[in-house]
Amino acid sequence: MAKPGLRFLSDDDVQAIHEAGLLILRDTGVKVHHAEARRLLAEAGATVDEHSRIAHLPEQLVMASLAQTGKGYTLYGRDPGRTARFGHGDRVWMSSPGQYTWIDSQTGRRRGATVQDVQDAIRLGDALDHIHIVGAMGQPEEVSEIGSDVFLTSELVKGTTKPTRCWVRNGRTAGAILEIYRTVAGGAQSLQQRPMAEAFLEPISPLQLPEHGLDIVKAFAQAGQPVSIGPMAMTSATAPGTLAGTLAQENAEILAGLVVTQLFAPDTPIMYGGIPHIMDPETGICSFGSPEQGLMAVAMVQMARFYGFPVYVNVGLTDAKTLDTQAGIEKTSSMLMGLLAGADTFGHCGICGTDHGASLEWLYLDNELAAYVERIARGLTVDAETLAAEVVHRIGPGGNYLADEHTVRHFRDELWLSGPAWNRQSWDGWEAAGCISMNERAREQVRTILATHRAEPMEEKLAAEIDRIVQCAQRELD
Known part of the structure; x- marks a missing residue:
């Protein structure tokens, strides 16, 4: 059986992008908004200008950092048997760590998320077979933004036995979040041996490493947790107007984040997050569904494999605001490209439009899309x-x-046996059933799952300790 191997770059192209990234880091440099990181870079041989905060990274430092970086890892859930493996040939699907608005299931309109929305999203993510990492999906308006990530982490670890993810706000909240994971894992050493969460560093294009992001990276890496680095460089806006130029800059930004991570904690495993986008020339808005999205995703998979890293690409996404033909075309075409290229993980499930909101129906159908494309990736056996x-x-x-x-x-x-969201009826059968759309079938399946599924409950004493950590964090952060 042949393995998927979609490629758009030649070996020479890959080498040229790598060398361009090294050149950018050496001659242009990267602005580092973190004093300790600048100090460590200078001690490691970088040329650092404290006034401009720009660090010029020599090739030797970058290559040495690449050589010592961990190239694969496993995340564990509250149930250690439920894992997400990166760098092992698995495909990992994650529900969104959190959107700032919510798409109401009844009206289709955007509104603020509630705690109940988040709890429903966690329960749905726990139930769906192809969601391996459960995200918080929303940012509840009832919860203060200061410390909301600590609260959401507590809801996640109590509400699912799978690995989890929410967006971490800063270094202070990272400490409380790690304390929650240490408590669930059974102590600091257990968490190091069985990591439960990634830090996510998003360099600010062009060529900046943010202070709060590096605080989070430092806390997580020194606690033995892996780090995912994913700049969202935008062609013709925050990156050059060519795809190759965008790839070169994106690669430089990832390598810069990698170097700093290794200075904080040598051997930390890294996820290469190649998630560039384009700016739509007509609207000036970042596009999630362009054909270039898929092209650059495949190229980023090739770059990650060149270095030996697991890779995250933003595919399976769309600019559409409703589950229509545009959504189907954009999500499936880019998802297939990323999957056939060999990516480890993909654009977060449950996102409506260009980060315009979170939707339970979209999450359910993204799970169905994962099942569909997984069958394609499995190929066929000839014997x-x-x-x-x-x-x-x-x-x-x-x-x-x-x-x-x-x-x-x-x-x-x-044969792939389609689920209840799909329609393979005759025309007469479809009419007799009420001419129901896929969107309507998805809405009904979400209702059924939420009415019937319950995740394995957390032991009461452990849940009480998690609640105590959240309460202490809220007092300290206010």
């Missing part, structure tokens, strides 16, 4: 058993394979 020449001879001209033992033995593995 004596599957060629079935003996079966064809036995059945003969004019025969029927439906009840044959060979068919019964193989059809469940060979």
